[in-house]
Amino acid sequence: AQSVTQLGSHVSVSEGALVLLRCNYSSSVPPYLFWYVQYPNQGLQLLLKYTSAATLVKGINGFEAEFKKSETSFHLTKPSAHMSDAAEYFCAVSDTSGTYKYIFGTGTRLKVLA
Amino acid sequence: IAGITQAPTSQILAAGRRMTLRCTQDMRHNAMYWYRQDLGLGLRLIHYSNTAGTTGKGEVPDGYSVSRANTDDFPLTLASAVPSQTSVYFCASSDLPGGTAEAFFGQGTRLTVV
Numbered sequence: 001a002q003s004v005t006q007l008g009s010h011v012s013v014s015e016g017a018l019v020l021l022r023c024n025y026s027s028s029v030p031p032y033l034f035w036y037v038q039y040p041n042q043g044l045q046l047l048l049k050y051t052s053a054a055t056l057v058k059g060i061n062g063f064e065a066e067f068k069k070s071e072t073s074f075h076l077t078k079p080s081a082h083m084s085d086a087a088e089y090f091c092a093v094s095d096t097s098g099t100y101k102y103i104f105g106t107g108t109r110l111k112v113l114a
Numbered sequence: 115i116a117g118i119t120q121a122p123t124s125q126i127l128a129a130g131r132r133m134t135l136r137c138t139q140d141m142r143h144n145a146m147y148w149y150r151q152d153l154g155l156g157l158r159l160i161h162y163s164n165t166a167g168t169t170g171k172g173e174v175p176d177g178y179s180v181s182r183a184n185t186d187d188f189p190l191t192l193a194s195a196v197p198s199q200t201s202v203y204f205c206a207s208s209d210l211p212g213g214t215a216e217a218f219f220g221q222g223t224r225l226t227v228v
Contacts, residue, residue: 006156009154032215034216034217036219042221042222043204043219043220043221043222044157044204044206044217044219045219046216046217049214049215049216051215090156090157092217094208094210094215094217100145100162100164100208100210100211101147101159101162101170101172102147102159102206102208102217103159103173104149104156104157104158105156106154106155106156107156
């Protein structure tokens with residue numbers, strides 16, 4: 001069975017500081033990995049995805065994530081936080097073996113301080 | 115550009131009543147999903163469908179049923195609503211297997227069971 005663990009339900013950073021949101025996954029088959037962002041009262045929007053190509057993945061709004069198989073991690077980073085980055089972020093895993101389900105972590109709410 | 119359309123946007127429902135949440139996609143995706151989002155629990159998969167005519171149970175299927183008569187529609191039915199089904203419900207679709215592997219989400223249905 002697949003699972004995702006997001007460390008830290010709330011993260012606060014100062015504007016201009018590094019953003020680091022942690023995600024660890026468990027999967028018995030090569031996974032697809034995703035980061036989604038959710039703004040208040042909206043649906044989820046894809047930030048970036050890993051589908052077995054380059055291990056360093058660049059997404060929208062300056063975010064990137066690195067797939068580390070040895071650490072079973074897919075942490076999300078952004079060099080310089082902006083006020084508009086305040087939102088909830090979800091890490092998700094999908095399998096490549098045939099069920100095609102997306103399993104989500106519990107989310108990390110990012111607060112950006114002026 | 116429509117993508118995924120969910121209806122209604124919000125609903126207050128008396129306990130014991132039957133309710134169907136509607137979901138329609140116009141992307142011709144094979145796979146569709148229903149999630150519920152609850153504070154602190156992230157998104158949990160209720161039911162999914164890999165292709166028209168097939169459905170499967172997710173993490174929290176009890177009290178819910180789905181059908182997939184065609185590619186575009188994936189309604190979620192609560193046969194007899196209970197207060198614990200108060201949640202925000204998201205429908206999603208993806209072009210798995212293959213394709214971009216991205217899941218696209220609707221804007222959600224906020225359901226309150228009283």
